[in-house]
Amino acid sequence: MQKEFLTITLADDDEDDxxxxxxxxxxxxxxxxxxxxxxxVELMEYLSNPDTILPNILFLDLNMPRKNGxxxxxxxxxxxxxxxxAIAIYSTSSSEEDIENxxxxxxNIYIKKPSDFATLKKVLSEVVTLNWQYHTSGLNKENFLLRx
Amino acid sequence: MIRIINTFKSRIFLNIAFVISLASIFxxxxxxxxxxxxxNKSTDLVMKSYEVKLxxxxxxxxxxxxxxxxxxxxxxxxxxxxxxxxxxRENVDKAFIRIKRLTKENKTQQKNLRELYRLxxxxxxYFDEYREIKSDYKYQKYFxxxxxxxxxxxxxxxxxxxKLEDYLLEKREKSFxxxxxxxxxxxxxxxxxxxxxxxxxxxxINKDLISLRSSNDRLMVxxxxxxxxxxxxxxxxxxxxxxxNSYQFSDNLYRLLGYEPQExxxxxxxxxxxxxxxxxxxxxxxxxxxxxxxxxxGYTYRIIKKDGEIRFFHATGILIQNNFGxxxxxxxxxxxxxxxxxxxxxxxxxxxxxxxxxxLKIYDESSKQAEILGNYGSWILNFETLEFIYSDNKFRLLxxxxxxxxxxxxxxxxxxxxxxxxxxxxGNQSIIDKGELPTINYRIIRKDGELRNFxxxxxxxxxxxxxxxxxxxxxxxxxxxxxxxxxxxxxLELERSNKELIEFNYAASHDLQEPLRKIQTFISRINxxxxxxxxxxxxxxxxxxxxxxxxxxxxxxxxxxxxxxxxSDALFETINLNETLSNVTQDLSxxxxxxxxxxxxxxxxxxxxxxxxxxQLFINLISNSIKYRKPExxxxxxxxxxxxxxxxxxxxxxxxxxxxxxxxxxNGIGFEPEHAEKIFLLFNRLHGKTDYPGTGxxxxxxxxxxxxxxxxxxxxxxxxxxxxxxxxxxxxx
Numbered sequence: 051m052q053k054e055f056l057t058i059t060l061a062d063d064d065e066d067d068x069x070x071x072x073x074x075x076x077x078x079x080x081x082x083x084x085x086x087x088x089x090x091v092e093l094m095e096y097l098s099n100p101d102t103i104l105p106n107i108l109f110l111d112l113n114m115p116r117k118n119g120x121x122x123x124x125x126x127x128x129x130x131x132x133x134x135x136a137i138a139i140y141s142t143s144s145s146e147e148d149i150e151n152x153x154x155x156x157x158n159i160y161i162k163k164p165s166d167f168a169t170l171k172k173v174l175s176e177v178v179t180l181n182w183q184y185h186t187s188g189l190n191k192e193n194f195l196l197r198x
Numbered sequence: 199m200i201r202i203i204n205t206f207k208s209r210i211f212l213n214i215a216f217v218i219s220l221a222s223i224f225x226x227x228x229x230x231x232x233x234x235x236x237x238n239k240s241t242d243l244v245m246k247s248y249e250v251k252l253x254x255x256x257x258x259x260x261x262x263x264x265x266x267x268x269x270x271x272x273x274x275x276x277x278x279x280x281x282x283x284x285x286x287r288e289n290v291d292k293a294f295i296r297i298k299r300l301t302k303e304n305k306t307q308q309k310n311l312r313e314l315y316r317l318x319x320x321x322x323x324y325f326d327e328y329r330e331i332k333s334d335y336k337y338q339k340y341f342x343x344x345x346x347x348x349x350x351x352x353x354x355x356x357x358x359x360x361k362l363e364d365y366l367l368e369k370r371e372k373s374f375x376x377x378x379x380x381x382x383x384x385x386x387x388x389x390x391x392x393x394x395x396x397x398x399x400x401x402x403i404n405k406d407l408i409s410l411r412s413s414n415d416r417l418m419v420x421x422x423x424x425x426x427x428x429x430x431x432x433x434x435x436x437x438x439x440x441x442x443n444s445y446q447f448s449d450n451l452y453r454l455l456g457y458e459p460q461e462x463x464x465x466x467x468x469x470x471x472x473x474x475x476x477x478x479x480x481x482x483x484x485x486x487x488x489x490x491x492x493x494x495x496g497y498t499y500r501i502i503k504k505d506g507e508i509r510f511f512h513a514t515g516i517l518i519q520n521n522f523g524x525x526x527x528x529x530x531x532x533x534x535x536x537x538x539x540x541x542x543x544x545x546x547x548x549x550x551x552x553x554x555x556x557x558l559k560i561y562d563e564s565s566k567q568a569e570i571l572g573n574y575g576s577w578i579l580n581f582e583t584l585e586f587i588y589s590d591n592k593f594r595l596l597x598x599x600x601x602x603x604x605x606x607x608x609x610x611x612x613x614x615x616x617x618x619x620x621x622x623x624x625g626n627q628s629i630i631d632k633g634e635l636p637t638i639n640y641r642i643i644r645k646d647g648e649l650r651n652f653x654x655x656x657x658x659x660x661x662x663x664x665x666x667x668x669x670x671x672x673x674x675x676x677x678x679x680x681x682x683x684x685x686x687x688x689x690l691e692l693e694r695s696n697k698e699l700i701e702f703n704y705a706a707s708h709d710l711q712e713p714l715r716k717i718q719t720f721i722s723r724i725n726x727x728x729x730x731x732x733x734x735x736x737x738x739x740x741x742x743x744x745x746x747x748x749x750x751x752x753x754x755x756x757x758x759x760x761x762x763x764x765x766s767d768a769l770f771e772t773i774n775l776n777e778t779l780s781n782v783t784q785d786l787s788x789x790x791x792x793x794x795x796x797x798x799x800x801x802x803x804x805x806x807x808x809x810x811x812x813x814q815l816f817i818n819l820i821s822n823s824i825k826y827r828k829p830e831x832x833x834x835x836x837x838x839x840x841x842x843x844x845x846x847x848x849x850x851x852x853x854x855x856x857x858x859x860x861x862x863x864x865n866g867i868g869f870e871p872e873h874a875e876k877i878f879l880l881f882n883r884l885h886g887k888t889d890y891p892g893t894g895x896x897x898x899x900x901x902x903x904x905x906x907x908x909x910x911x912x913x914x915x916x917x918x919x920x921x922x923x924x925x926x927x928x929x930x931x
Contacts (some may be wrong), residue, residue: 064712066716066719067716070719142711142712142715143711145762146762163715164715164719165714165715165718165719165722165751166718166719166721166722167719167722167723167726168722168726170719
């Protein structure tokens with residue numbers, strides 16, 4: 051365990067999901083600092099703010115109003131400033147198309163939102179404890195989608 | 199024939215001439231001979247006359263000698279003078295005998311001679327008398343007188359005889375003269391006649407010889423040209439002497455039969471051997487009645503050449519009689535194979551032409567009907583005269599009576615919609631400039647005012663006379679355009695509904711799942727934290743909610759999978775099925791282990807297909823087999839594979855195409871055979887949800903995958919005896 055807090059940001063327009071997300075981290079008892087944004091525009095504003103401490107892991111929902119997750123991914127990947135942010139796609143969709151596109155454009159992992167809370171906790175725990183350096187260097191299409 | 203008569207005449211003439219000349223020579227020769235004989239005779243007679251005369255004179259001279267001698271005796275009494283007298287008697291007798299012999303044919307002279315003999319005898323008697331009496335003068339006187347008288351008589355008689363002989367001589371000399379005058383004349387005549395006849399005969403013979411030689415030359419030329427003609431004309435000639443039963447065949451007849459000239463004996467038997475067996479009786483019948491008919495009517499038959507080739511021969515002949523009155527059949531035989539072939543060809547061509555003509559008529563009629571049915575008209579533009587010809591239906595298309603006006607570009611333009619006139623003008627320009635017309639679409643206003651759409655295509659065509667024409671077809675495509683527009687509209691509609699379906703897919707995958715996921719998450723939260731606060735009934739309801747929600751999730755997942763099983767966005771790749779099946783068993787390892795399932799896998803081929811779909815196919819099949827297991831029997835699944843030809847299998851394809859055939863067999867609960875088709879339908883379930891949970895989508899997905907691969911899927915089953923699924927996937931896609 052690191053002394054510092056792990057900074058985590060979630061961009062999701064769904065209130066329930068944000069609630070589950072936060073509840074899960076609370077129950078996981080990991081030292082995390084979770085910030086949430088309600089949509090893509092808000093996320094990009096937040097990230098662009100010089101005062102913002104950039105998150106270690108960004109959970110990105112795809113289907114959002116105003117600016118969707120995919121657009122955010124493209125913008126983030128363009129900025130070298132955000133190079134150290136690990137991007138986890140966090141979506142209801144498990145369509146091949148979405149998985150393929152986000153993989154190609156530099157997302158680090160793809161999480162399909164689980165349909166029960168226990169699984170959610172397990173997934174999130176897995177993701178935050180992941181050795182990102184190791185994962186990213188050996189990233190391929192097979193291990194991109196998180197399977198439990 | 200004419201030549202034969204000529205020679206014949208000439209021969210008769212020569213015979214007659216020969217006989218005549220022989221006769222005349224014989225005649226003149228005999229006359230001449232007669233003359234010569236006569237001449238000889240007259241010469242003899244003349245000679246005889248001369249001899250007679252000579253002998254008479256001799257006689258006279260002897261008598262004179264005797265007289266002279268006696269007179270000398272008388273004068274001189276010397277008996278020496280009597281010697282001539284004594285000799286003369288002997289000589290007189292001798293001369294007398296000679297005269298007698300010479301004149302034995304002349305009775306007058308004989309008579310004279312006898313008289314003379316008597317007179318001479320008298321004279322001699324006087325001599326004898328005188329010698330006896332001797333010197334009596336008186337007597338002397340008497341004696342002298344008498345002896346003179348006797349001597350005169352003798353002289354008189356000899357003169358008479360001489361005269362007669364002179365007369366005879368004169369006569370005979372005259373006759374000799376005559377004869378000797380005519381004899382050379384006759385001889386000359388003979389020579390002249392003979393010479394004349396020889397000359398005539400020579401001229402005649404020479405003339406005949408020349409004509410013979412020239413006709414011989416002509417015959418040789420004719421013979422040679424006949425031989426050539428036989429070769430060129432492919433015919434041979436022959437001759438049959440019916441009396442002697444002898445045959446003669448020309449060289450070319452042998453050649454026509456494929457033999458060297460005169461290679462075989464020219465006999466009937468040998469010739470019949472060459473005739474085609476099927477035509478042998480025919481030929482025999484044809485040549486049977488020659489003697490009655492006097493000719494061999496022309497007929498055609500087949501022969502077999504030495505080298506086996508079959509040829510057609512035409513034979514014809516005529517009966518003639520030669521100089522000996524023998525019946526001779528002369529004829530020619532021609533190889534008419536080429537002619538026969540040619541004739542047959544012409545016959546065939548003719549028949550074909552008739553057939554073509556018939557077909558053309560039919561075609562003409564049918565094209566008229568086709569124009570009406572197909573709503574098109576045709577036209578021809580003559581490039582040289584720039585004249586148009588329209589078919590009847592082209593007029594009808596314009597709303598006019600057939601051939602009701604003289605078509606031209608100008609009156610065509612009157613029909614064309616004002617906005618499209620430039621299309622026709624440009625098209626016409628293109629025909630004039632480049633000699634071609636691109637396909638053009640334009641609108642016309644029919645005579646009755648209706649707007650129609652036309653399409654025209656045309657092609658250059660050069661007819662057999664070398665005239666360039668443009669043949670075009672103009673079609674009324676109004677209906678077609680309406681249909682196309684309709685189709686376009688329907689297509690758009692389809693595209694729209696397809697888009698809606700994709701949108702629905704997305705909604706189903708995302709929007710529908712989201713609330714469900716939340717429901718399930720909240721349920722899990724209640725189950726985790728609040729379950730103790732619920733009554734027993736509440737707990738039971740909660741269980742049911744959990745089941746219903748998870749069932750809904752499975753349904754949505756399956757449905758999504760089904761709708762995603764599309765061909766369009768997937769690529770066909772080479773798939774090693776051994777790897778695929780290994781992945782499948784990996785994915786299903788949990789279920790497989792749980793159910794203690796045995797799977798028999800053969801060595802599988804490499805096929806062409808959509809990898810994730812093929813994998814899905816086997817996942818569905820194997821999980822189905824496990825799902826519908828018999829409760830008390832561990833599942834055994836065996837997969838068999840072979841490569842087959844379509845036509846040997848019970849599938850809709852009966853070509854020679856090759857298919858991969860997979861048989862997936864299990865020992866599960868099976869199904870009623872009547873459900874074999876039904877199990878592939880979407881949402882179709884054969885069992886209660888409680889016994890065998892399922893959505894009825896699995897096999898429907900399998901069927902969809904197989905149809906995406908242009909394959910076939912069949913199910914065979916019996917209750918409690920397991921199910922067999924047979925899959926056919928084409929080897930070449």
